[in-house]
Amino acid sequence: MSVENTPCLSACLSAMTAKRAALITDSYKVVKRSRREEKREKRTPSPPQKDTEPRPLTAREIELQELRQFDQDWRYGPCTGISRLQRWERAAQHGLNPPQEIRDMLLSADTDPDYTHCLWSDYPL
Amino acid sequence: MFSEVSAPQEGSCSLLLCRPGSEDQEPSVFDRVKPAYSPCSERFKLGERSFNRQYAHIYATRLMQMSPLLTERAQQKWGADVRIRKLCDLQMGEQCCIVGTLFKHMELQPSILKEISEEHNLLPQPPRTRYISDSDELILEDELQRIKLEGNIDVDKFVTGSVIAIYGAEKNDGKFTVDDFCTADLPPQTPRTTLSSDRFVLLLSGLGLGGSHADSMLALQLLVDMVTGHLGDQGEQSGASTISRVLLAGNLLSQSTQDKDASTKAKYLTKKTQAGTVDAMRLLDEMLMQLVSSVPVDVMPGQYDPTNYTLPQQPLHHCMFPLSSTYPTLLLASNPHQATLDGVRILGTSGQNVKDIQKYSSMDSHLEILENTLRLRHLAPTAPDTLGCYPFYLKDPFILEECPHVYFSGNAPSYQAKRITGAEGQEVLLVAIPEFSSTQTACLINLRTLECEPIRFSSFSAGDDEESEMNISH
Numbered sequence: 112m113s114v115e116n117t118p119c120l121s122a123c124l125s126a127m128t129a130k131r132a133a134l135i136t137d138s139y140k141v142v143k144r145s146r147r148e149e150k151r152e153k154r155t156p157s158p159p160q161k162d163t164e165p166r167p168l169t170a171r172e173i174e175l176q177e178l179r180q181f182d183q184d185w186r187y188g189p190c191t192g193i194s195r196l197q198r199w200e201r202a203a204q205h206g207l208n209p210p211q212e213i214r215d216m217l218l219s220a221d222t223d224p225d226y227t228h229c230l231w232s233d234y235p236l
Numbered sequence: 237m238f239s240e241v242s243a244p245q246e247g248s249c250s251l252l253l254c255r256p257g258s259e260d261q262e263p264s265v266f267d268r269v270k271p272a273y274s275p276c277s278e279r280f281k282l283g284e285r286s287f288n289r290q291y292a293h294i295y296a297t298r299l300m301q302m303s304p305l306l307t308e309r310a311q312q313k314w315g316a317d318v319r320i321r322k323l324c325d326l327q328m329g330e331q332c333c334i335v336g337t338l339f340k341h342m343e344l345q346p347s348i349l350k351e352i353s354e355e356h357n358l359l360p361q362p363p364r365t366r367y368i369s370d371s372d373e374l375i376l377e378d379e380l381q382r383i384k385l386e387g388n389i390d391v392d393k394f395v396t397g398s399v400i401a402i403y404g405a406e407k408n409d410g411k412f413t414v415d416d417f418c419t420a421d422l423p424p425q426t427p428r429t430t431l432s433s434d435r436f437v438l439l440l441s442g443l444g445l446g447g448s449h450a451d452s453m454l455a456l457q458l459l460v461d462m463v464t465g466h467l468g469d470q471g472e473q474s475g476a477s478t479i480s481r482v483l484l485a486g487n488l489l490s491q492s493t494q495d496k497d498a499s500t501k502a503k504y505l506t507k508k509t510q511a512g513t514v515d516a517m518r519l520l521d522e523m524l525m526q527l528v529s530s531v532p533v534d535v536m537p538g539q540y541d542p543t544n545y546t547l548p549q550q551p552l553h554h555c556m557f558p559l560s561s562t563y564p565t566l567l568l569a570s571n572p573h574q575a576t577l578d579g580v581r582i583l584g585t586s587g588q589n590v591k592d593i594q595k596y597s598s599m600d601s602h603l604e605i606l607e608n609t610l611r612l613r614h615l616a617p618t619a620p621d622t623l624g625c626y627p628f629y630l631k632d633p634f635i636l637e638e639c640p641h642v643y644f645s646g647n648a649p650s651y652q653a654k655r656i657t658g659a660e661g662q663e664v665l666l667v668a669i670p671e672f673s674s675t676q677t678a679c680l681i682n683l684r685t686l687e688c689e690p691i692r693f694s695s696f697s698a699g700d701d702e703e704s705e706m707n708i709s710h
Contacts, residue, residue: 185379185380186379188292188293188296188297188300188379189290189292189293189296191289191290191292192288192289192290192293192627192629193289193293193629197629197630200630201297201300201629201630201631204630204631205297205300205301205631206304207300
């Protein structure tokens with residue numbers, strides 16, 4: 112859509128709102144920019160809490176971090192819609208040598224959805 | 237070839253004229269040749285059917301599978317020390333080679349987003365036979381980026397989804413100037429076994445049952461009678477017995493059996509009416525029964541047949557053939573279909589892939605497109621862009637891993653055949669099988685010599701003095 116079309120489109124849309132009961136755009140969230148800016152001003156930046164040390168990561172967290180790194184490796188192709196193991200197998204089949212420890216990790220926890228499915232699996236397609 | 241075998245021989249003509257059941261003449265029986273046959277189209281069978289994936293996977297796997305092949309080809313063509321770059325490492329002005337998937341940006345390509353353009357008060361585009369225009373642009377995509385192409389590359393000849401290697405340099409304006417390009421070319425081929433005698437396969441497509449072509453029904457009956465040996469004298473019958481297999485390449489039913497109104501009409505209005513396909517399927521079943529009782533038949537579905545629409549089309553269900561499916565000689569195949577017959581590898585489709593490329597490129601001849609897909613090493617490059625396709629993720633089954641000896645596509649407007657020889661001595665016979673309902677032509681392929689000839693069954697048309705004409709003009 113080109114920019115010069117936009118005013119004509121919005122005029123068209125408003126004309127249709129009068130006629131029709133529901134529009135697809137009705138389901139869109141109404142974003143009020145002015146209020147959001149107010150909020151942003153109100154929220155004072157929290158002071159950096161220097162006293163809390165970053166606690167050491169658990170073994171599970173380290174593993175999950177590694178798996179997320181695997182998800183983000185572009186060489187093995189897109190990761191949405193398939194399980195991590197399927198993606199690993201595909202990469203192996205095409206000779207891309209995915210890391211073996213990822214497969215071991217996935218096989219050791221084959222029921223935990225945090226392990227089996229990729230980072231973006233909760234998002235709808 | 238076949239026509240020579242079946243030419244009437246001296247003396248045998250009199251056999252047709254003698255009294256039936258005369259004692260002095262033994263009834264001669266011609267055994268049909270039985271070649272070693274193995275279907276190898278497992279790759280086109282769908283196991284699980286999951287449609288919650290996006291098509292990004294099929295493009296990703298296509299590039300994963302093709303890029304080692306193309307890297308090798310590029311090194312053969314432009315020297316082993318050619319710089320092969322990813323788009324992200326591209327240096328301005330550096331001569332290098334890039335492997336990637338083509339995307340053709342087409343102004344006229346129909347798109348669902350444009351179809352909602354009634355909100356812009358624009359008229360929807362009229363359907364066209366061809367969607368190319370002068371403003372089309374080629375864009376090459378690798379795993380991460382894309383770049384516009386210009387220079388020595390014919391935009392109209394290429395289609396979206398083809399994986400190629402290009403050689404050239406990036407210019408100041410951010411476009412890549414192509415000096416040369418290469419495709420994956422023909423895959424390796426296992427040599428054929430030499431056959432001692434002539435054996436034939438009969439290919440036909442586009443029967444168009446249930447349509448309005450009444451004269452093609454007579455032609456079809458003639459064909460069935462010819463193949464089953466009910467036609468002609470002993471010479472012709474012995475010729476017919478060398479037809480080892482019949483392959484029907486799609487569009488068994490006519491397009492007119494597809495009732496577009498059925499989905500929009502009210503249910504109570506259509507309750508008593510029967511779908512147009514029911515009668516046509518019954519007709520097909522009866523026709524197939526005559527054939528399969530005598531010769532093995534492969535039945536591939538096509539664009540208008542009652543199976544899934546997306547490629548690969550799955551075999552027609554055997555419940556639709558109550559008469560013929562009791563014979564073990566009926567093989568309900570997928571589309572695309574691949575089989576090995578006496579060491580001759582046959583691969584082909586019902587023609588959707590070729591017709592789609594025809595719409596989105598300047599190529600017109602089905603044979604030329606067929607050769608092009610073989611050189612691209614991909615059966616259907618435009619799937620999933622403009623051609624319906626199952627969302628594969630593990631591998632792209634349309635990539636040719638082994639070179640067929642016979643490569644066909646169905647439902648062409650006219651018969652065409654050609655032999656091509658690859659760089660590594662591969663021999664391929666390309667066949668565009670004409671639509672039977674409009675041309676009454678079938679193709680007969682000799683498995684021994686890999687030659688092809690059309691057989692026309694044009695009945696009662698002006699100028700024909702014979703009912704069945706064996707036409708050997710190529």
